[in-house]
Amino acid sequence: MIKLFSLKQQKKDGEASPRTGNQKKASxxxxxxxxxxxxLNLPKTCTTEFPDPDDLLNFKLVICPDEGFYRTGRFVFSFKVGPNYPHEPPKVKCETQVYHPNIDQQGNVCLNILREDWKPVLTINSIVYGLQYLFLEPNPEDPLNKEAAEVLTNNRRLFEQNVQKAIKGGYVGDSELQQHCVKIKQWKNYL
Structure with a gap:
């Protein structure tokens, strides 16, 4: 169970008893x-995971789309909320290898509200819905993965095949080439 009210309870406990020197004030x-x-009002296709229930600044979001190209996938995003939140957006990375025009192989996500369009009035809920929308409507106009964007623009059928191949654990495009090069290097080191 997530201790969502732990900070409020700590504050109440602090008010009820005399202040001690080692008590921390919430940032x-x-x-x-x-x-x-x-x-947070999560859609049915999203769940959150808190590895440390007392640390709300670091958590995971799992998206399991039920429609579109990515409908059979499970995608995990890590959220790291910095000390300047809400004046700066959280750092969001996709931990799942995915063939997507707006997510690169390092897990960087191209979502405008995580960059130049972030405003302090936006919330984690805004980001969740933005990420979910990327899986429903990938945007080839603002790509991080240019190859995937080009395939989506020119051949939607091939794009869908590539997405399904990637969801099943296969490699697409440069990923396959990089994996092949790693295996060659490992083989040469063995010899």
Whole structure:
């Protein structure tokens, strides 16, 4: 069970007893993320995971699309909320290898609200819906993976085949070439 109200309870406990020198005050980022998570309204295709229930600044979002090109996949995103949140967006990385025009092989995500269009009034909920939308409507106009964007624009059938191949654990395009090169290097080291 996630301890969403732990910061509030700590504050109440602190008010009920005399202050001690080792008691920490919650930062603005911690207070805001607590509020955002309490107000989170996840679609049925999304879940959150908190590896450390006492650390709301680092968590995972799992998206399992039920329609579109990615309907059979399971995609995990890590969220790292910095001390300047909500004035700076959280750092979001895709931990799942995916063939997507807006997600590169290092897990970087091209979503405007994670960059230039971020505003402090936006919430974690806004990011969740933005990420989910990327799986429903990939955007080849603003790509991180130019090859996937080009295939989506020119051959939607091939794009869908590549997505399904990647979801099943296969390699597509440069990924396959890189994996092949790694195996060759390993083989040469063995000899």
């Amino acid at each position: 603005a980022a911690q207070l805001r993320i607590t509020k955002d998570i309490n107000e």
